[in-house]
Amino acid sequence: MESALYIVSTPIGNLKDITLRALEILRDVDFVACEDTRVTAFLLTHYEIKKELISLNAVNENKKIDYIINRISQGESCALCSDAGTPGISDPGVRLISAAVKNGNAVVPIPGVTAAITALSASGLPTDSFLYEGFIPQKKGRQKKLKELSGIDRTIILYESTYRIEKLLQELNEYMPKRFTVVGRELTKKFEEFWRGYPEDLLAQLNTKTTKGEFVVIIAPISWQKHV
Numbered sequence: 001m002e003s004a005l006y007i008v009s010t011p012i013g014n015l016k017d018i019t020l021r022a023l024e025i026l027r028d029v030d031f032v033a034c035e036d037t038r039v040t041a042f043l044l045t046h047y048e049i050k051k052e053l054i055s056l057n058a059v060n061e062n063k064k065i066d067y068i069i070n071r072i073s074q075g076e077s078c079a080l081c082s083d084a085g086t087p088g089i090s091d092p093g094v095r096l097i098s099a100a101v102k103n104g105n106a107v108v109p110i111p112g113v114t115a116a117i118t119a120l121s122a123s124g125l126p127t128d129s130f131l132y133e134g135f136i137p138q139k140k141g142r143q144k145k146l147k148e149l150s151g152i153d154r155t156i157i158l159y160e161s162t163y164r165i166e167k168l169l170q171e172l173n174e175y176m177p178k179r180f181t182v183v184g185r186e187l188t189k190k191f192e193e194f195w196r197g198y199p200e201d202l203l204a205q206l207n208t209k210t211t212k213g214e215f216v217v218i219i220a221p222i223s224w225q226k227h228v
């Protein structure tokens with residue numbers, strides 16, 4: 001196979017959501033750089049793939065870049081994976097990819113799942129123009145960001161964790177109460193569900209729901225009229 005850095009998307013829950021090409025690449029590369037070696041080992045074991053795994057996460061990314069780039073430059077091939085979805089999308093990997101591009105190494109995308117697009121595809125909200133914002137700041141700058149987003153007349157996609165989903169819905173009720181919102185929870189997993197409504201409705205529904213799990217929050221454009 002061509003010596004390159006392969007950017008390999010992996011499932012966000014359902015292990016079947018991996019492409020045939022991704023499996024072929026994971027079988028053929030010399031080594032895999034991944035966020036948490038235990039998570040990627042679990043995926044590879046499921047598909048009976050044995051491979052050298054090198055950890056590459058937000059903390060050690062800078063230290064590992066030269067080592068990985070050197071190996072690729074000497075003719076080896078490397079697959080980059082994150083714990084879930086597409087590497088670099090609210091995940092580590094961007095610095096390694098930039099370094100490979102700068103160094104003239106081939107960088108090959110092996111496309112697959114991203115939680116944002118998975119949620120958007122079933123949201124029923126406009127998809128012609130959207131803003132992927134990912135995680136908004138946890139503390140400093142959070143209110144400023146919410147205010148800024150409230151003025152943007154496009155579909156907005158946010159990521160949120162189990163710890164702050166209720167807080168985020170309260171903030172949306174404060175900053176964007178008139179914007180219809182869709183929450184995708186535990187997508188592709190056993191307890192996948194979509195919550196739909198204005199922030200106030202979603203907060204009311206929380207009494208009967210669990211806020212455990214992973215969430216994508218999609219906010220309709222200001223000018224969008226609910227038609228369902």
Ligand code: SAM
Pocket residue numbers: 012013082084085086087088089090091113114115116158159160161184185186187188189214215216
């Ligand atoms: N690289 C990933 C991607 O391509 O979507 C994103 C990784 S980011 C660290 C993790 C966040 O993505 C979660 O906190 C959640 O907001 C979202 N996410 C990941 N998997 C999800 C799922 N199965 N259902 C809903 N949201 C998910």
